[in-house]
Each structure stands twice: as C-alpha cells, then as structure tokens.
Amino acid sequence: MRTGPSFFYRPSVAILLGVLLVVLTVVGLASWRYHTHIQVLEKESVLLQRLASQRAGQHDAHLTALAAVVQTTADQRGHELFQDVAHSILNFYPSIDAIELVTQPDAAELPTGVGAVDPEIQAWIQEQAWTGNEHMKLLVHPTHPGHYLLIKRNPNLDALGYALMLDIDAARLLGNGEALWSKPDVTLRLSLPDGTPFLGAATDAPTTLHFSKALSSTTQPLLLETGLQLKWDDLLPLWPTLGMALLVGVAYAGVCLAWRQRRRVNAAVEQARISGLESRLAHASRVNALGEMASGLTHELTQPLTAILAQSQAGRRLLSKGDTERLAKSLDETVIQAQRASAILEHFRHWSRPQRLPTTSFDLRDALHNVQSLLRQEAQNQQVHIILNVPATPLLVKADAIEMEQVLFNLLRNAMDALQQITGDRLITITASEQGNQVRVDVADNGPGVPAQLRGELFTPFVTGKEGGTGLGLALSQRLVERVGGELLLQETAGKGAVFSILLASQPATSEPSE
Numbered sequence: 001m002r003t004g005p006s007f008f009y010r011p012s013v014a015i016l017l018g019v020l021l022v023v024l025t026v027v028g029l030a031s032w033r034y035h036t037h038i039q040v041l042e043k044e045s046v047l048l049q050r051l052a053s054q055r056a057g058q059h060d061a062h063l064t065a066l067a068a069v070v071q072t073t074a075d076q077r078g079h080e081l082f083q084d085v086a087h088s089i090l091n092f093y094p095s096i097d098a099i100e101l102v103t104q105p106d107a108a109e110l111p112t113g114v115g116a117v118d119p120e121i122q123a124w125i126q127e128q129a130w131t132g133n134e135h136m137k138l139l140v141h142p143t144h145p146g147h148y149l150l151i152k153r154n155p156n157l158d159a160l161g162y163a164l165m166l167d168i169d170a171a172r173l174l175g176n177g178e179a180l181w182s183k184p185d186v187t188l189r190l191s192l193p194d195g196t197p198f199l200g201a202a203t204d205a206p207t208t209l210h211f212s213k214a215l216s217s218t219t220q221p222l223l224l225e226t227g228l229q230l231k232w233d234d235l236l237p238l239w240p241t242l243g244m245a246l247l248v249g250v251a252y253a254g255v256c257l258a259w260r261q262r263r264r265v266n267a268a269v270e271q272a273r274i275s276g277l278e279s280r281l282a283h284a285s286r287v288n289a290l291g292e293m294a295s296g297l298t299h300e301l302t303q304p305l306t307a308i309l310a311q312s313q314a315g316r317r318l319l320s321k322g323d324t325e326r327l328a329k330s331l332d333e334t335v336i337q338a339q340r341a342s343a344i345l346e347h348f349r350h351w352s353r354p355q356r357l358p359t360t361s362f363d364l365r366d367a368l369h370n371v372q373s374l375l376r377q378e379a380q381n382q383q384v385h386i387i388l389n390v391p392a393t394p395l396l397v398k399a400d401a402i403e404m405e406q407v408l409f410n411l412l413r414n415a416m417d418a419l420q421q422i423t424g425d426r427l428i429t430i431t432a433s434e435q436g437n438q439v440r441v442d443v444a445d446n447g448p449g450v451p452a453q454l455r456g457e458l459f460t461p462f463v464t465g466k467e468g469g470t471g472l473g474l475a476l477s478q479r480l481v482e483r484v485g486g487e488l489l490l491q492e493t494a495g496k497g498a499v500f501s502i503l504l505a506s507q508p509a510t511s512e513p514s515e
Contacts, residue, residue: 018252025248030235037230038210044180045211045226052224055095055173056217059166062089062096063152066164070101071156079112086114097147098167102129107161115167118143129153129163136219140198146170148198150220170199174224185234189225200225301345302377304337311337359484361507364395364404364439368432371408375416384416384426395432395439396507399484407480407488410473411443411500418447418498434506441502442491449498450490458490 066085073081079101086099098115105126111117117125121142128139129151141147150166157163170190180186189200193214211226311334318327372388379386397404412428419426431442450458459478474488481488481502491499 014256018249018256021252022245022249025244026236026241029241029244033235034230037228037234040180041186041226041228042211045213045224048174048181048226049213049215049224052174052222053216055093056215056220056222058093059096059150059168060217060219062093062099063150063164063166066099066101067152067154067157070160070162070164083112083114090114095169095172096166097144097169098165100125100165100167102126102151102163102165104130104161109161113165117167125149125151125165129165138192138220138222140192140196141167144169146199148192148222152219170222174199185229185231187227187229189227191223191225193221193223195223301341304341307337308334308341359398359400361396361398362401364397364432364441364504365390367401367405367408368430368441371405371412372430374409375412379416379428382416382420382426384419384428386412387427387429389429389431391433393434394509395434396509397439397484397504398507399486399504400480403480407477407502408441408443410477411502414473414500415443415445415447415498418445421448422446437506439504439506441504442499443501444497444499446497449496455490459488 066082066089069082069085070079073079082101089099090096096115098113098117100111100113100115100117102111102125103109105123111122111126124142128137128149135153137149137151139149139151141149144167147167147169150168151163152165153163174181174188174190181188187200189197191197210228212223214221214223311330315327315330315334318324318330368388368390372386375386412430415428419428425446427446429442429444431444433440459474478488481504484504486502486504489501489503491501
C-alpha cells in the first residue's frame with residue numbers, strides 16, 4: 001500500500017522530476033538576477049534623471065543672471081563684468097562648455113564670450129538666435145557630438161541687440177561618478193523633445209529600453225533613456241549557479257530517500273495489518289461456515305442413521321424368523337445407507353481442513369450436487385424449493401473443489417436465510433452453463449433482495465444485512481473465487497430477489513489436473 005506520491009517510487013520519473021526541479025531552480029535564479037539588475041538600473045536612472053533635471057534648472061538660473069548682467073553693462077566697453085561672471089560659471093559648472101553673448105548678424109559688434117566657441121559656426125549661431133520669434137531654443141551642437149546649445153532671447157535683450165548662448169556637454173550633465181553607467185552593457189541616450197538623439201547613438205541602445213523619462217525642466221525637456229543588455233554570465237554566473245543546482249539536487253535526493261524509507265516502513269506496517277486481518281477473516285469465516293455446516297450435517301446424517309437403525313431392527317426380526325432372503329436385502333440397504341453417511345462425513349472432513357488444497361480441474365456439477373445434498377433436508381424443513389439446472393456435459397474448472405463447495409454453500413445458505421422473510425413460495429434457482437471460455441453459475445432467489453444501502457459494501461468484511469450475521473461469508477467467498485482468477489458478482493435485478501453470479505475460467509476436457 002503506497003502512502004505517498006507514486007512518482008517517488010519510479011526511478012525514471014523521480015530522476016526526470018529532479019532534473020526538472022534543477023532546471024526550474026536555474027530559471028528562477030536567472031529570473032531573479034534579471035529583475036535585480038533591472039531594479040538597480042531603474043533606481044539609478046531615477047536618481048540620474050533628478051540630478052540632470054537639477055543641473056538643467058541651474059542653466060536657466062545662469063541665463064537669467066547673465067541677462068541681468070548684460071542689461072547693466074550694455075553701455076560699458078568690453079562687457080568686462082559679463083566675462084567675469086561667465087568665467088565663474090565655467091569654473092564651477094563643468095557641464096557648461098562655453099558661454100557667448102550673441103550679436104545680430106548684421107551688427108558691427110562681434111560676439112563675445114568665454115569658452116571654446118568654434119568660429120566656423122558663429123554665423124550659424126547668429127542665424128539660429130535671430131530666426132523666428134522663439135525666446136528659447138534648444139539645438140544639437142553641429143560640430144561637437146554629445147553637446148547641445150541653449151539660446152535665450154527676451155524683450156530686454158532684443159532691444160539691446162543681444163542673445164545668450166550656452167554650450168552644454170550632455171555627458172557631464174549626466175555624469176555622476178556611478179560605476180554602473182561606465183559598463184559596456186549599459187546604454188545612456190539623451191534626445192531632444194522631437195526625438196533627435198545627440199548623446200548615445202540609436203544603434204548603441206539595447207533592443208528594450210527599461211527607463212524613459214524627460215528632464216523636469218521647462219526650457220530643457222530632454223528625453224533621458226537607459227537600457228541594459230544582459231549576457232548569460234550576468235544572469236547565470238558559473239559558480240553560484242552550480243552551487244544552487246547542487247544544493248537543490250541534494251535536497252531533492254534527500255527528500256526522495258526519506259519518502260521511500262517512510263513508504264517502506266508504512267508498507268510493512270500495512271502489510272502486517274492486512275495479513276492479520278486476512279488470517280482473522282479466514283479463520284472466523286471458516287469457523288462460522290463450520291457452525292452452519294454442522295446444522296446441515298445433523299439433518300443430513302439423521303436420514304441414513306435412521307434408515308440404518310430401522311434396517312438393523314428389521315434384520316434382527318428376519319434373522320429370528322430365519323428369512324435369510326429378506327435379511328440379505330435389509331443388510332444391503334444398511335450398507336448403502338452407511339456408505340451414504342460415510343460420504344457425507346468425508347465431505348465434512350475435507351471442508352474443515354485448514355490448509356489450502358492444490359487446484360485441480362474438476363467438474364463443477366459435482367460441487368453443485370454435493371452442496372444440494374448437504375442442504376436438502378434443511379431446505380425441506382424451511383419449505384424452500386431448490387431447482388438445479390446443469391448441462392449434460394461436464395463444466396470443468398481449475399480450482400479447489402472444497403473451496404468452491406464452500407462458496408456455493410455460503411450463497412445457498414444466504415438465499416435460504418433471505419427467503420425466511422417472505423410468505424408463499426420460496427424458490428432458489430441454480431443455473432450453471434458454459435459461455436465461451438467461462439463457466440457461469442447463477443444463484444437466484446425470489447426473496448426481498450439486497451438493500452440499496454448495502455450493495456456497494458456487500459463484499460466488505462463484517463458488513464451484513466442479517467440479524468446476528470458475521471458479515472464474513474460473502475467476503476471470504478469473493479476472496480476464494482478471485483484467488484483462482486474468477487469473479488463473484490451481485491447482479492442488478494428489475495424485480496424482487498437477488499442474483500449472485502460466479503464466473504470461472506473453463507478448462508478443456510483434455511486438461512490434466514495440476515498443482
């Protein structure tokens with residue numbers, strides 16, 4: 001009897017499940033490391049976006065301060081104060097690469113500022129500063145990759161004929177010293193609001209960008225995007241993965257061994273319990289059957305013993321008269337009745353043997369006639385009419401004859417007991433026939449039938465519908481029939497009564513008895 005999941009007892013299935021468990025563990029480890037890397041990336045990306053937004057806000061403050069300086073120094077030669085302030089800004093804010101005071105394209109005055117402004121784009125900067133009515137322009141630097149230009153105009157500066165320009169290094173705007181952003185599998189991309197990238201080429205970005213958010217700046221709403229390309233080494237580092245797989249495999253093997261050991265112990269205990277029950281069932285049922293047999297045996301022996309007594313007394317009278325001819329007939333009848341009594345006792349002796357006899361091929365009709373003879377007198381006393389329908393040809397089966405007689409005896413006694421509950425004709429019909437490769441015996445009665453609540457458990461030990469019954473007869477009978485490969489069934493009946501059927505494998509007429 002198994003007490004746990006059956007897969008623990010099949011080595012191939014257990015190994016397959018162990019491999020599957022290790023694979024799931026490896027997949028789980030890879031998934032956990034993947035999500036861990038993504039969480040770290042998103043956390044650092046949020047911090048970077050906040051830092052870049054703060055620095056972008058500082059650029060707005062610088063432009064406002066420089067505009068005020070230009071307005072107060074517009075009439076002073078050389079704009080010395082403007083340059084002093086611009087130098088201070090460059091010294092303290094490394095993300096700003098150059099500051100320039102842009103003049104109108106047709107102005108006689110040249111642009112002035114600090115930082116490395118490429119002379120080749122001066123005319124382009126002037127054109128962009130004075131094209132359109134926008135007071136703030138955000139442009140990609142045409143000659144410095146990774147730089148963008150922030151150009152500001154306002155009514156006061158327009159009146160003076162000036163605009164302000166900041167050349168901003170986007171890499172320094174984002175740079176915060178974190179080692180994460182220096183890894184080759186991590187990509188940073190910064191784009192203009194219209195989607196034009198200028199830091200981190202589009203081809204360098206991973207297929208999936210895990211973070212995308214614009215800077216919190218009204219004048220510089222640059223789109224910050226970050227991504228991570230993970231390799232197998234990142235998801236499944238060799239030694240931690242091997243260690244985890246080994247740990248799970250050892251734990252699973254331990255569980256399997258413990259469960260198998262527990263199963264062996266439980267199976268041994270259960271087998272011992274079942275063996276004890278079977279022994280008690282067989283003993284109790286045989287004792288019960290012997291008790292019932294004793295009643296039938298008493299009635300059956302009464303007739304031949306009475307006949308022997310009567311013939312003996314008649315023989316004494318005939319002997320005293322010297323009537324030897326009639327005396328011989330009386331003695332012959334006495335011998336016949338004595339032989340009949342001896343046959344009955346012989347059947348009883350075999351029935352009561354505790355050991356199981358070797359199975360042999362025998363004619364089941366003989367067992368039916370023997371049981372009918374044993375119960376004939378009792379059936380007459382109870383006014384039960386037994387009809388036996390058997391074919392003219394032998395019904396050969398391979399089983400223990402005494403055990404089959406015990407099964408038939410139990411079925412007939414149960415039928416006779418059931419008929420005691422009815423009035424009128426009491427009829428038991430025994431029909432034996434050979435159907436294909438099976439011998440079938442139906443024991444039918446016209447009694448009240450088996451109660452519906454007992455049908456499902458009728459062959460369970462100690463379940464009985466008879467008052468004072470032990471519930472062992474049918475359980476043992478089914479066990480004896482199944483032991484020789486047969487079946488004992490309760491047939492459903494549309495009307496009253498019950499029909500029990502015995503199905504046994506038929507034997508060829510030429511088969512030899514064998515153990």
